[in-house]
Amino acid sequence: MLPIPVKFKLVSGTAEGETRLTAFDKAILRAGVGNCNLIKVSSILPPRCRPDRGIVLPPGALVPVAYGFITSDVPGEVIAAAVAVGLAEDPASYGIIMEHSGRVSRAVVEAEIVRMVEEAFACRSLPLKEVLVESTEHQVVKLGCAFAGVVLWY
Amino acid sequence: MLPIPVKFKLVSGTAEGETRLTAFDKAILRAGVGNCNLIKVSSILPPRCRPDRGIVLPPGALVPVAYGFITSDVPGEVIAAAVAVGLAEDPASYGIIMEHSGRVSRAVVEAEIVRMVEEAFACRSLPLKEVLVESTEHQVVKLGCAFAGVVLWY
Amino acid sequence: MLPIPVKFKLVSGTAEGETRLTAFDKAILRAGVGNCNLIKVSSILPPRCRPDRGIVLPPGALVPVAYGFITSDVPGEVIAAAVAVGLAEDPASYGIIMEHSGRVSRAVVEAEIVRMVEEAFACRSLPLKEVLVESTEHQVVKLGCAFAGVVLWY
Numbered sequence: 001m002l003p004i005p006v007k008f009k010l011v012s013g014t015a016e017g018e019t020r021l022t023a024f025d026k027a028i029l030r031a032g033v034g035n036c037n038l039i040k041v042s043s044i045l046p047p048r049c050r051p052d053r054g055i056v057l058p059p060g061a062l063v064p065v066a067y068g069f070i071t072s073d074v075p076g077e078v079i080a081a082a083v084a085v086g087l088a089e090d091p092a093s094y095g096i097i098m099e100h101s102g103r104v105s106r107a108v109v110e111a112e113i114v115r116m117v118e119e120a121f122a123c124r125s126l127p128l129k130e131v132l133v134e135s136t137e138h139q140v141v142k143l144g145c146a147f148a149g150v151v152l153w154y
Numbered sequence: 155m156l157p158i159p160v161k162f163k164l165v166s167g168t169a170e171g172e173t174r175l176t177a178f179d180k181a182i183l184r185a186g187v188g189n190c191n192l193i194k195v196s197s198i199l200p201p202r203c204r205p206d207r208g209i210v211l212p213p214g215a216l217v218p219v220a221y222g223f224i225t226s227d228v229p230g231e232v233i234a235a236a237v238a239v240g241l242a243e244d245p246a247s248y249g250i251i252m253e254h255s256g257r258v259s260r261a262v263v264e265a266e267i268v269r270m271v272e273e274a275f276a277c278r279s280l281p282l283k284e285v286l287v288e289s290t291e292h293q294v295v296k297l298g299c300a301f302a303g304v305v306l307w308y
Numbered sequence: 309m310l311p312i313p314v315k316f317k318l319v320s321g322t323a324e325g326e327t328r329l330t331a332f333d334k335a336i337l338r339a340g341v342g343n344c345n346l347i348k349v350s351s352i353l354p355p356r357c358r359p360d361r362g363i364v365l366p367p368g369a370l371v372p373v374a375y376g377f378i379t380s381d382v383p384g385e386v387i388a389a390a391v392a393v394g395l396a397e398d399p400a401s402y403g404i405i406m407e408h409s410g411r412v413s414r415a416v417v418e419a420e421i422v423r424m425v426e427e428a429f430a431c432r433s434l435p436l437k438e439v440l441v442e443s444t445e446h447q448v449v450k451l452g453c454a455f456a457g458v459v460l461w462y
Contacts, residue, residue, distance in 0.1 A: 001212075001215060002216040041191035042179075116175060
């Protein structure tokens with residue numbers, strides 16, 4: 001099987017670009033994950049996976065990431081992206097990751113994403129201890145992107 | 155290289171949620187793959203990959219899955235998702251996986267997905283032995299999701 | 309961690325199909341990557357990753373690929389897809405991959421994708437040595453797909 005990640009880090013970034021893809025590229029670069037190959041995953045924090053702000057990703061590495069993003073070419077529009085990690089009361093349990101984005105403020109996506117984590121724990125009858133949130137907001141100049149992700153690493 | 159899967163399992167599930175992502179989360183949970191990190195792949199059954207209903211996925215594992223899903227917030231609407239695995243006459247050959255979903259009944263996506271597998275075998279001039287299908291249907295209450303997938307495992 | 313690829317190959321293909329997914333399946337087959345499990349990645353060429361036209365992908369392998377594609381069911385419409393790899397002046401540096409597609413000619417996506425690579429290098433203050441481009445164009449008969457990708461391999 002593929003190795004199960006043992007560390008995680010919440011990241012976010014925003015940027016303007018000439019195209020949607022280059023705006024995304026710059027946003028993930030500002031989030032500190034722009035020089036890797038992101039592999040999108042849905043969306044469980046493995047048991048005993050520990051937070052580590054010091055994760056260093058080798059350039060070109062294949063990096064499992066749960067992420068959300070939004071791009072917009074409407075000047076003046078506010079866009080926001082958030083990720084959240086719900087940690088269980090039981091320290092041996094997995095956790096749950098949610099991602100969210102929208103043409104709304106950071107406060108709105110933050111409130112929504114906490115509700116999403118709560119719903120995911122409730123439907124598993126899993127007691128929720130704590131929710132870690134990372135979010136970012138951007139007012140579009142010409143073409144902007146907001147990105148938030150949870151990097152899973154080794 | 156990444157290890158090539160040797161077992162597979164067809165799964166499906168439906169659910170209602172407060173948001174599109176939590177409806178998806180609950181649908182994959184009912185399908186038995188909700189506590190993993192799904193990595194979307196397109197869509198070949200490796201040679202000698204065997205069906206195994208007893209696959210147990212460790213929480214948080216990175217799991218290659220070919221899948222289709224659909225969400226809807228139209229109350230009363232019927233949605234359906236299906237996956238199919240086409241097995242070749244030659245037991246040493248790879249097989250082909252197709253996924254399909256729509257705002258239609260389960261019978262409709264099932265008929266369509268079998269045609270898709272037949273087309274994929276025909277264009278490879280590969281004799282088709284058998285098609286395994288897994289599908290599910292859901293009538294939306296408020297916000298629903300239908301999910302079907304082929305888990306590839308070790 | 310997941311192994312970092314050491315070889316790459318640019319590929320492209322177009323096809324008609326009865327459905328969007330089977331058109332995609334045939335397009336990737338013509339591109340020479342149709343019998344694998346493509347894992348979409350974004351989009352860095354690892355340092356010291358070398359071009360190799362002779363890469364042979366085992367059937368069913370999990371293959372990291374940066375790719376773009378477009379499908380269309382508008383008869384007569386021209387669609388095109390391109391990928392580009394920007395190589396840095398410094399031979400020890402990573403490179404950057406971009407993908408692009410549209411309802412335009414091959415010449416248009418090629419010009420655009422070179423600008424995208426230039427923008428990605430500029431925002432990293434990374435001197436650009438060379439841009440490798442692979443592109444393809446298709447005039448839709450009934451339902452067509454154009455695909456271009458950069459295979460990362462071992």
